[in-house]
Amino acid sequence: MENESISKELATALNSFKAKSDQVPEGYFDQFEQELMRQIQTEKQQPKQATILSMFANQKKYLVAASLLFAIATGYLFYNDTEQKANTMAKVDLIDIKTLPDELIEAYVNNNELIAEVEWNSAIENAGSSISTNNN
Amino acid sequence: MTDQALITQFQNGDAKEHAFTQLLKRHREPVFFQIKKMVLEHADADDIAQAVWIKVWNKLDGFKQESAFSTWLFRVAYNETLNFIAQKKRIQAQTKQNQLDQDATQPMTHHSIKESDIQIKLERAIAELPEKQRFVFMLRYFDAFDYEKIASITGTTVGGAKANYHQAVKKMTELLHNA
Numbered sequence: 001m002e003n004e005s006i007s008k009e010l011a012t013a014l015n016s017f018k019a020k021s022d023q024v025p026e027g028y029f030d031q032f033e034q035e036l037m038r039q040i041q042t043e044k045q046q047p048k049q050a051t052i053l054s055m056f057a058n059q060k061k062y063l064v065a066a067s068l069l070f071a072i073a074t075g076y077l078f079y080n081d082t083e084q085k086a087n088t089m090a091k092v093d094l095i096d097i098k099t100l101p102d103e104l105i106e107a108y109v110n111n112n113e114l115i116a117e118v119e120w121n122s123a124i125e126n127a128g129s130s131i132s133t134n135n136n
Numbered sequence: 137m138t139d140q141a142l143i144t145q146f147q148n149g150d151a152k153e154h155a156f157t158q159l160l161k162r163h164r165e166p167v168f169f170q171i172k173k174m175v176l177e178h179a180d181a182d183d184i185a186q187a188v189w190i191k192v193w194n195k196l197d198g199f200k201q202e203s204a205f206s207t208w209l210f211r212v213a214y215n216e217t218l219n220f221i222a223q224k225k226r227i228q229a230q231t232k233q234n235q236l237d238q239d240a241t242q243p244m245t246h247h248s249i250k251e252s253d254i255q256i257k258l259e260r261a262i263a264e265l266p267e268k269q270r271f272v273f274m275l276r277y278f279d280a281f282d283y284e285k286i287a288s289i290t291g292t293t294v295g296g297a298k299a300n301y302h303q304a305v306k307k308m309t310e311l312l313h314n315a
Contacts, residue, residue, distance in 0.1 A: 005302070005305055005306075006277075006305055006309075007309060009254065009312065010258075010305075010308060010309055010312060012254075013254045013255060013257070013258040013312065014258065014277065016254075016255050016258075017255065017258055017259065017262070018173075018278055020255070021169060021172050021173045022169055024168075024178070029164055029165065029168075032164065032168075032182070032185065032186075033157065033160060033161070033164070035186065036160070036186055036189050036190070037153070037157070039186065039190060040190065040193050043190065043194075
């Protein structure tokens, strides 16, 4: 029997402990019941919490997961779209430069004469210096 | 009328308060005394017992009667008691320094002159037991609950409950002799 492991001294102390624990003021349980029912009545009269809150509280982890998924998907789509646009723009620039007709280039140079002049001058100078270097 | 019938009556909404008070009258004493053995103070036990029965009132509609009502009730009591003890420990930790200051200025008051030395030692030993061991021991030793029921209440296995009981006996014996 498991209680054989309990010494006589411990058993005596436990009996005293039980006797002490079982003491309650007279009429305590009747008062307890009255107080409890009063609390329940008060609780019943209070407006109930909106159930929608507890409903969401139960599904908190799903909401967090959905939010994360949404954020990742949005980020991915935005990143892809930006990259695609950048590629398209770069392509358009490349095609435009190669296929530009001479007249257009001339018109551009005429319209931006000063800049073009500077560029031509520096090109001539560079060419001249390379010729003189070669002659030397 | 059986517990099951009263619960069905409560869940159907027929004379809800009557069914509840019948259940209360049947079970209030063993639950209260179990709680009191855990926390020792009458006022604390009263607070916990009130919280337990309010929870029972609020949750009884959802009780599926897969276990006996008393098992479910003691499980609610067990959880409420653990919550209370944890909360009290937090508050005590916060006010520990204040208490130490007070103790230093006030003379030591003995718990009770009437209480024997061995009883004081035992209460200290009980207070030092881990909550689960304490709960298992009380249910087994004083209320002679079977280990299956104790395991179901405390959320452990039968083997775990048996181990908790024997560890509690061992620790109390040691603490009683060493104190």
